[in-house]
Amino acid sequence: MSKPPTISDAEWEVMTILWANSPLTAMEIVSQLAGHKQWSPRTVKSLLNRLVKKRALDYSTRGNRYLYRPRVTRDACVRMESGSFLSRVFGDAVGPMLVQFVQQADLSRDEIEQLEKILREKSNSGEK
Amino acid sequence: MSKPPTISDAEWEVMTILWANSPLTAMEIVSQLAGHKQWSPRTVKSLLNRLVKKRALDYSTRGNRYLYRPRVTRDACVRMESGSFLSRVFGDAVGPMLVQFVQQADLSRDEIEQLEKILREKSNSGEK
DNA sequence: TGTAATAGATTACATCTGTAATCCATGTCC
DNA sequence: GGACATGGATTACAGATGTAATCTATTACA
DSSP, X not given: OOOOOOOOHHHHHHHHHHHHSOOBOHHHHHHHHHTTOOOOHHHHHHHHHHHXXXXXXXXXXXXXXXXXXXSSOHHHHHHHHHHHXXXXXXXXXXXXXXXHHHHHOOOOHHHHXXXXXXXXXXXXXXXX | OOOOOOOOHHHHHHHHHHHHSOOBOHHHHHHHHHTTXXXXXXXXXHHHHHHHHTTXXXXXXXXXXXXXXXXXXXXXXXXXXXXXXXXXHHTTOHHHHHHHHHHHOOOOHHHHHHHHHHHHHHHHTTOO
């Protein structure tokens, strides 16, 4: 599997929708974005075009519509992005990165407890 | 303290050097970069100019040279970048991602304690 | 059946980035 | 003193990005 292309911020929004649920037509994507983005449908079309050109998306035809679907997995893209961002900012220091993220994240009580539990276990099982 | 400006990949290299040690002249920065980057000194100058314009750097004058120094802390920039990275890549699923990472990470005792402390604080300050 | 809405394709255009080159003043070496 | 190196300032230029508008074919409503 070849490495995924670079996906920009705006493009990421579109991919997110398709990773969650595909294939979808352009209009369906537009509707799903409508909630939290004020993009004109034109804008979304442009993004779709770019993503197809980048080979991040693929489509088939249904009548006169296109049905878009991802050609790259979310996982692969996350790994890529993580690679560049994380290595830039944190180098290979995973610990400080997690500290930073946990500090910033908006966590639910459940998640906090879950994390605390994991940490307790880790600390009992004798980490260095 | 105003929010830090956006710092690009290439710019980040320059900032990293100045965060570690400042003030420095353009030439000193060029030398320090010489190890792992094949940038022409022109390129570095351009980056310095942009960073000054963005108000990420400041300079004073020594003779006919400039002495550059950061105007923004590394910490503030890391916070910014992390924020946009997290929300872009993980959207509102930051929690599960952290759980998974923490589970897999090889953490030192210190880091574990640090994380536990952060979580305690978060849980006290009434997360939802 | 004509006309407007929609679909996808192409084009636009300003800003940011990476990566310099050019310009002008000064400092330096012979 | 003259030519060259160096410093900072300005300009360049292509590719990526955000954000559309326009063009053309088709579809669907009045």
